Amino acid sequence: MSLKLNTFPKEDGFRMPGEFEPHEGCWMIWPERNDNFRLGAKPAQAAYAEVAHAISRFEPVTMLVSTSQFSAARKALDPEVRVIEMAANDAWVRDTGPTFVVNDRTKEVRGIDWRFNAWGGLIDGAYFPWDQDDKVACKICEIERKKIYSLENFVLEGGSIHVDGEGTLIATETCLLHESRNPHLSKKEIEDTLKNYLNLEKIIWLPQGIYLDETNEHVDNILHFIAPGKVVLAWTDEKSDPQYEMSAKAYDVLSDAVDAKGRKLEIFKLHIPEPVLISKDESGGVDCVDGTLPRKEGDRQAASYANFYIANGAVILPVFNDDRFDQRAIDTLKRAMPGYEIVPVYAREILLGGGNIHCITQQQPKVQEKK
Amino acid sequence: MSLKLNTFPKEDGFRMPGEFEPHEGCWMIWPERNDNFRLGAKPAQAAYAEVAHAISRFEPVTMLVSTSQFSAARKALDPEVRVIEMAANDAWVRDTGPTFVVNDRTKEVRGIDWRFNAWGGLIDGAYFPWDQDDKVACKICEIERKKIYSLENFVLEGGSIHVDGEGTLIATETCLLHESRNPHLSKKEIEDTLKNYLNLEKIIWLPQGIYLDETNEHVDNILHFIAPGKVVLAWTDEKSDPQYEMSAKAYDVLSDAVDAKGRKLEIFKLHIPEPVLISKDESGGVDCVDGTLPRKEGDRQAASYANFYIANGAVILPVFNDDRFDQRAIDTLKRAMPGYEIVPVYAREILLGGGNIHCITQQQPKVQEKK
Numbered sequence: 001m002s003l004k005l006n007t008f009p010k011e012d013g014f015r016m017p018g019e020f021e022p023h024e025g026c027w028m029i030w031p032e033r034n035d036n037f038r039l040g041a042k043p044a045q046a047a048y049a050e051v052a053h054a055i056s057r058f059e060p061v062t063m064l065v066s067t068s069q070f071s072a073a074r075k076a077l078d079p080e081v082r083v084i085e086m087a088a089n090d091a092w093v094r095d096t097g098p099t100f101v102v103n104d105r106t107k108e109v110r111g112i113d114w115r116f117n118a119w120g121g122l123i124d125g126a127y128f129p130w131d132q133d134d135k136v137a138c139k140i141c142e143i144e145r146k147k148i149y150s151l152e153n154f155v156l157e158g159g160s161i162h163v164d165g166e167g168t169l170i171a172t173e174t175c176l177l178h179e180s181r182n183p184h185l186s187k188k189e190i191e192d193t194l195k196n197y198l199n200l201e202k203i204i205w206l207p208q209g210i211y212l213d214e215t216n217e218h219v220d221n222i223l224h225f226i227a228p229g230k231v232v233l234a235w236t237d238e239k240s241d242p243q244y245e246m247s248a249k250a251y252d253v254l255s256d257a258v259d260a261k262g263r264k265l266e267i268f269k270l271h272i273p274e275p276v277l278i279s280k281d282e283s284g285g286v287d288c289v290d291g292t293l294p295r296k297e298g299d300r301q302a303a304s305y306a307n308f309y310i311a312n313g314a315v316i317l318p319v320f321n322d323d324r325f326d327q328r329a330i331d332t333l334k335r336a337m338p339g340y341e342i343v344p345v346y347a348r349e350i351l352l353g354g355g356n357i358h359c360i361t362q363q364q365p366k367v368q369e370k371k
Numbered sequence: 372m373s374l375k376l377n378t379f380p381k382e383d384g385f386r387m388p389g390e391f392e393p394h395e396g397c398w399m400i401w402p403e404r405n406d407n408f409r410l411g412a413k414p415a416q417a418a419y420a421e422v423a424h425a426i427s428r429f430e431p432v433t434m435l436v437s438t439s440q441f442s443a444a445r446k447a448l449d450p451e452v453r454v455i456e457m458a459a460n461d462a463w464v465r466d467t468g469p470t471f472v473v474n475d476r477t478k479e480v481r482g483i484d485w486r487f488n489a490w491g492g493l494i495d496g497a498y499f500p501w502d503q504d505d506k507v508a509c510k511i512c513e514i515e516r517k518k519i520y521s522l523e524n525f526v527l528e529g530g531s532i533h534v535d536g537e538g539t540l541i542a543t544e545t546c547l548l549h550e551s552r553n554p555h556l557s558k559k560e561i562e563d564t565l566k567n568y569l570n571l572e573k574i575i576w577l578p579q580g581i582y583l584d585e586t587n588e589h590v591d592n593i594l595h596f597i598a599p600g601k602v603v604l605a606w607t608d609e610k611s612d613p614q615y616e617m618s619a620k621a622y623d624v625l626s627d628a629v630d631a632k633g634r635k636l637e638i639f640k641l642h643i644p645e646p647v648l649i650s651k652d653e654s655g656g657v658d659c660v661d662g663t664l665p666r667k668e669g670d671r672q673a674a675s676y677a678n679f680y681i682a683n684g685a686v687i688l689p690v691f692n693d694d695r696f697d698q699r700a701i702d703t704l705k706r707a708m709p710g711y712e713i714v715p716v717y718a719r720e721i722l723l724g725g726g727n728i729h730c731i732t733q734q735q736p737k738v739q740e741k742k
Contacts, residue, residue: 004450067438067458070506079375083513086456087438135441142454143514 004150005110008196014101014110015199017365018165019310020227024109024366025060026311027140028052030073031091031360032066035127035292036353038285045076047349048091051309051316051357052081054343058311064088064136086139087132089118092355094220095157097362098137098148101198107367111148112197113137114156119215120180121155126214126354127292144364154193155181159220159359161194164228167201167260169194172209175216202260206253208246210234210272213302214293220358221304222250226268226337229259234304235269243272268336270329273322276303282352295352305329307356309363315340318347318356375521376481379567385472385481386570388736389536390681391598395480395737396431397682398511399423401444402462402731403437406498406663407724409656416447418720419462422680422687422728423452425714429682435459435507457510458503460489463726465591466528468733469508469519472569478738482519483568484508485527490586491551492526497585497725498663515735525564526552530591530730532565535599538572538631540565543580546587573631577624579617581605581643584673585664591729592675593621597639597708600630605675606640614643639707641700644693647674653723666723676700678727680734686711689718689727 009015028048031037037044052061056078064086065073074083088096098111116134118125141148160175175181176190185193191203209217222234233250236243254265283297305325309316315333319326326344333342350356380386399419402408408415423432427449435457436444445454459467469482487505489496512519531546546552547561556564562574580588593605604621607614625638654668676696680687686704690697697715704713721727 067503070458070510074509082516084455085458085510087441132438138445139441139456145453 004148009101009110009112009149010196010199013103013105015104015165016099016101016163018163018225018228019363020225021165022366022368023059023312024364025062026055026309027093027097027362027364028061028063028360029086029088029091029093029096029136030063030065030069031353032069033090033127035287035289036090036295037349038282038295038352043349044353045073047345047347048360049076050345051350051360053078054316054345055309055311055361056080057343058314064093084143086136088136089127089130089133091353092159092359093136093362094159094355094359095119095215096133096136097158098140098146099158099198100146100363100365102365102367104367109146109365109367111137111141111146113141113148113150115151115154116157117155117180119157120178123180124216125180149197151197153184157215157218158362159215159218159355161198162219162223162225163198163200164225164259166228167199168204169198169200169202170204170206170219170223170225170231172206172217172219172222174208175218178216180216200260204253204257204259206250208249210302210304211241211243211246212300214354218359221302221307221356222247224306224308224310224358226310228261229263230266230268230336232268232270232306232332232336234272234306236272268332270305270332271325272305273303273320273325276301276320276348276351278352293354301351303351304356307358308333309357309361310340313340315342316357316361317342317344318350319344320348320351321346375519380472380481380483380520381567381570384474384476386475386536387470387472387534389534389596389599390734391596392536393737393739394430394683395735396433397426397680398464398468398733398735399432399434399731400457400459400462400464400467400507401434401436401440402724403440404461404498406658406660407461407666408720409653409666409723414720415724416444418716418718419731420447421716422721422731424449425687425716426680426682426732427451428714429685435464455514457507459507460498460501460504462724463530463730464507464733465530465726465730466490466586467504467507468529469511469517470529470569471517471734471736473736473738475738480517480736480738482508482512482517484512484519484521486522486525487528488526488551490528491549494551495587496551520568522564522568524555528586528589529733530586530589530726532569533590533594533596534569534571535596535630537599538570539575540569540571540573541575541577541590541594541596541602543577543588543590543593545579546589549587551587571631575624575628575630577621579620581673581675582612582614582617583671585725589730592673592678592727593618595677595679595681595729597681599632600634601637601639601707603639603641603677603703603707605643605677607643639703641676641703642696643676644674644691644696647672647691647719647722649723664725672722674722675727678729679704680728680732681711684711686713687728687732688713688715689721690715691719691722692717
């Protein structure tokens with residue numbers, strides 16, 4: 001199925017559902033870049049496997065794996081995880097996979113294939129080339145026999161947007177308006193594209209995301225829509241931390257905002273962990289390669305609890321062995337998301353690669369009547 | 372889904388259906404070996420695409436394609452053909468893909484993953500290595516979320532067997548009893564394995580297959596089960612042709628045989644085409660590589676009309692621009708298989724690679740109550 005559509009999802013009656021709506025399953029990509037993940041990516045692979053197993057308790061998981069890693073991944077993963085061969089340049093399916101949209105009337109699911117340029121292409125991208133990553137979305141839709149909307153000239157990563165499924169999108173200006181994404185388009189044109197593809201009426205712009213986030217501050221590291229009208233926001237009480245101003249500005253925007261349905265937003269503050277710095281050992285385990293973002297000793301990682309994945313009935317939450325803030329994050333989410341099981345997964349090895357649990361997962365929605 | 376089962380399909384209530392029973396769809400693999408197919412495999416790719424398009428009129432087709440050929444194949448194939456990335460050493464899914472078995476009571480479909488050694492391994496195999504080919508069966512079952520019976524130590528190619536779905540299998544002794552397949556097993560042990568995996572009571576052994584067939588004379592090049600109790604048999608009236616004796620011996624065996632249900636077989640003779648020889652041009656377009664079977668000018672190809680594919684309601688029939696025998700084959704099949712549409716496809720470019728339409732296709736059955 002490679003039927004590429006030239007219409008807009010909105011006019012065809014499709015919308016992007018919230019992540020908290022029911023899923024058909026979850027997609028992941030097996031990590032193996034030696035110039036991004038330490039020690040041949042073995043510690044990261046173990047962490048990705050733990051995430052896959054945590055999610056597969058709640059919904060089917062498909063792991064995409066390169067030819068050379070196929071047998072190793074198959075052995076490392078529980079039998080209920082489906083393993084499918086696919087080339088990729090790295091392992092962030094949130095950003096390279098399709099954005100699925102649903103038609104509540106016909107029950108059809110379709111995919112959107114944005115252009116991907118490794119978070120900034122030749123201007124400030126993380127690596128070169130990104131040709132295989134840019135094919136992941138189409139290939140997933142082929143496997144699932146889903147029709148696809150393919151944008152020839154619009155760069156977007158799935159992690160740079162969050163929606164409520166009811167007409168509201170939240171994004172950061174630092175990312176979506178960066179010159180390395182769609183410099184040929186005005187803010188209005190970017191908004192119109194998002195509205196036509198995701199079926200939106202309202203876009204809320206946060207000025208910034210998480211400090212030192214190498215994705216130009218994706219929204220999914222600072223914020224999560226947990227229900228229509230409800231968000232969690234990465235926060236710090238430490239005023240000397242550069243994150244303080246960034247989160248405070250976001251808080252102000254969100255406090256003043258109303259969503260597409262005219263609702264004020266309920267905001268749950270999710271305190272970030274103590275700064276996570278790359279150790280000498282960790283840095284030493286990564287191949288140093290020209291053209292790939294380096295992993296230097298002492299570099300602060302963009303650690304945030306907001307980068308979780310909402311599975312069917314569960315939250316797969318990154319934790320960092322942080323005595324002070326891990327439990328506080330769990331408690332905040334228990335309060336904010338009653339009825340969800342909170343499943344913490346130690347995620348330092350994922351974080352060292354530049355993202356976290358939300359970045360390495362992509363839900364495939366199951367269509368249901370909208371409530 | 373990598374649940375590997377340690378039981379026998381027969382004891383679990385599964386059987387291999389006849390190819391003439393309903394299909395869920397058909398699998399193929401995109402050709403690209405330059406040391407087997409001429410001119411960068413472009414002529415063969417065009418022929419494979421024609422086969423895929425012919426079949427997709429009757430049932431869904433999935434084409435498996437390497438990473439490097441993915442985009443080219445996607446463009447060459449009609450949108451309704453599903454294209455999925457998968458490594459392979461060559462393009463013969465009949466022999467490398469799973470043998471599907473069905474449970475008529477539970478409606479479940481499972482796969483059997485035989486060992487594959489490139490038609491003879493280090494003794495008389497066609498190429499080295501065959502590691503990716505040997506993973507194709509499992510990978511297809513993963514994609515389809517089918518449970519799998521995986522045999523650690525039993526070599527078999529799907530093209531070396533034909534079944535009627537009612538307890539009868541036909542195979543050639545030249546292939547299944549060859550020292551390059553399962554020399555550690557007696558004929559009785561080979562029979563017992565087939566019976567336990569495919570749910571059989573009766574195995575009919577043809578002494579030989581098609582002259583110069585490099586698969587050690589697979590049965591699917593000389594014979595086709597077209598219904599329970601009915602076979603077509605490749606034939607020649609030319610007594611000086613070495614094929615004459617080979618087909619005559621097969622005819623005698625089949626004439627004397629009764630199937631698992633105690634029926635005599637109705638045999639339709641399908642006259643082979645005039646000898647097909649590799650031209651100088653054709654030979655010159657193939658990379659000559661140590662360890663791969665050469666394609667030499669003047670070599671006779673194992674051309675046979677019996678190597679067709681039965682799709683839902685149609686026969687996809689190889690033809691050779693043979694003025695005398697193409698039409699005769701079509702007429703024979705129209706008579707033998709009333710109710711089927713006969714779709715001829717010019718298949719010389721497939722034949723030059725060592726097989727034909729049946730060899731490059733693998734049906735996935737759809738379960739239904741047995742009539």
